[in-house]
Amino acid sequence: MTRGVSEIIAEADQVKALQRHLDCDWGNLRDNDKAENDLSLEKGLRLLSAYHDRNGVKFWIITEADRSATTLLLPEEY
Numbered sequence: 001m002t003r004g005v006s007e008i009i010a011e012a013d014q015v016k017a018l019q020r021h022l023d024c025d026w027g028n029l030r031d032n033d034k035a036e037n038d039l040s041l042e043k044g045l046r047l048l049s050a051y052h053d054r055n056g057v058k059f060w061i062i063t064e065a066d067r068s069a070t071t072l073l074l075p076e077e078y
Contacts, residue, residue: 001072005059013053014072020051021061021070027051028058040065 005014020027024041026034027049037047047063060078063070 002074002077004074004077005072008057008074009053009059009072013051017049017051017053017059017061018070018072021047021049021063025049027061 001014017027024038026037026047029037029048029050033048037049039045040047044065044067046065047061049061050058051061052058057074059072059074061070061072
C-alpha cells in the first residue's frame, strides 16, 4: 500500500476492500468499467477496483496484469 492509504484508511477498511477485490466485487465503478475488469480477469490484464472507507475517502486497488503485485492507493497518488 502507499503511504497515503496507510495514514488515512483504517486497516479494517483496507482488509474489507481487499476481500471484495479478491471476490471480483469491483466496488464503486461504472458498469462498463466493471465489465472491463471481468474481461481483464479472463485475459490476464490489469485490474482496478474503487472503494470508499467508512469516512467516505475514495481509494483504489490495482492488481498488475502479471498478478505480481496488488497495491492499495489514493487516486491522487496514481
